Amino acid sequence: MNSKIGIQVFCEVNPSEDPEKIKTSIFNLFPDLKIKVQENQISGNSNNIEILSKVLKSIKNRQITNVLSRIMKSNMTNDSTWFYLNKQAAFVDVVALCNEADESALGPIKIILNSNNIEETIENLIV
Numbered sequence: 001m002n003s004k005i006g007i008q009v010f011c012e013v014n015p016s017e018d019p020e021k022i023k024t025s026i027f028n029l030f031p032d033l034k035i036k037v038q039e040n041q042i043s044g045n046s047n048n049i050e051i052l053s054k055v056l057k058s059i060k061n062r063q064i065t066n067v068l069s070r071i072m073k074s075n076m077t078n079d080s081t082w083f084y085l086n087k088q089a090a091f092v093d094v095v096a097l098c099n100e101a102d103e104s105a106l107g108p109i110k111i112i113l114n115s116n117n118i119e120e121t122i123e124n125l126i127v
């Protein structure tokens with residue numbers, strides 16, 4: 001893959017939530033992600049596609065790459081796309097895609113991909 005890629009991970013921390021549990025959710029899916037904790041949000045950035053390896057492996061094993069592809073293509077704008085993962089499922093180390101933010105009761109984990117060739121990046125991720 002010759003595309004340059006940037007990956008951003010965002011997760012809102014609700015007042016009723018323990019930030020440590022949100023960190024656990026994120027690290028369960030993105031073990032090597034360097035995160036930044038703010039008052040009401042935890043985020044992380046990477047230029048290494050390997051950050052997505054655990055999520056992509058689970059999606060391939062569950063044979064739902066077509067769902068991820070559809071979501072990313074429908075959310076594509078210029079040089080970026082995004083998708084949601086269920087925060088509660090991530091806490092128990094399960095990858096669950098969400099079509100809408102409200103499918104995750106306490107809010108989702110949002111993954112944004114930026115690339116100089118976003119269509120090629122999407123195709124290469126789901127192979």
